[in-house]
Amino acid sequence: METKREKFYMMNSMLCLLKVVEGKRTTVEMRDEKEVTGVIKHVDGYMNISMEDVVFKSLTGKKKFDKFFVNGKTIRYVHIPDEINMKSAMEAKLKEMCTYTASMRVRQEIKDQAWAKLKQKERRAKAEIKKERK
Structure with missing residues (x-):
């Protein structure tokens, strides 16, 4: 890594x-x-x-x-x-590295969104439990 x-x-x-x-x-x-x-x-x-x-x-x-x-x-x-061919090889490698970096960024964003939804569901569930207790 x-x-x-x-x-x-x-x-x-x-x-x-x-x-x-x-x-x-x-x-x-x-x-x-x-x-x-x-x-x-x-x-x-x-x-x-x-x-x-x-x-x-x-x-x-x-x-x-x-x-x-x-x-x-x-x-x-x-x-x-x-x-x-040095020029084309460097361009291809840089493109590959940029694509990998971008895909990792997107994956992290997806994980962050999923985590936020999970936290939101937990908050709703806690709010419903409080309503039921009252």
Whole structure:
């Protein structure tokens, strides 16, 4: 579950493009001249990336990992696969995120209305009981 702050970052930065890369094989270059190549499984609102089937390259050599976590603060560059049209992908992801946010808002409004009706019924029932007692 993403926090409101994470959603804000996703909607107002290039992070929405990284969400499009989820499930694809790509390379993440890190600030300390290291490189991670693998399948991106999850990107959060702080640009932290979870990857699988990873090859980690450093000055000392290569290592393979089943799972790997990259802290967003250490990322220099993320390669976007050639098959992704960045403009249309970002537009689609933003539209999806806006639709989800709007649907959640509508769901909350429906819940609030149902709760208000329930409270109103309880008040009426209590008022009727008071009338009967008099």
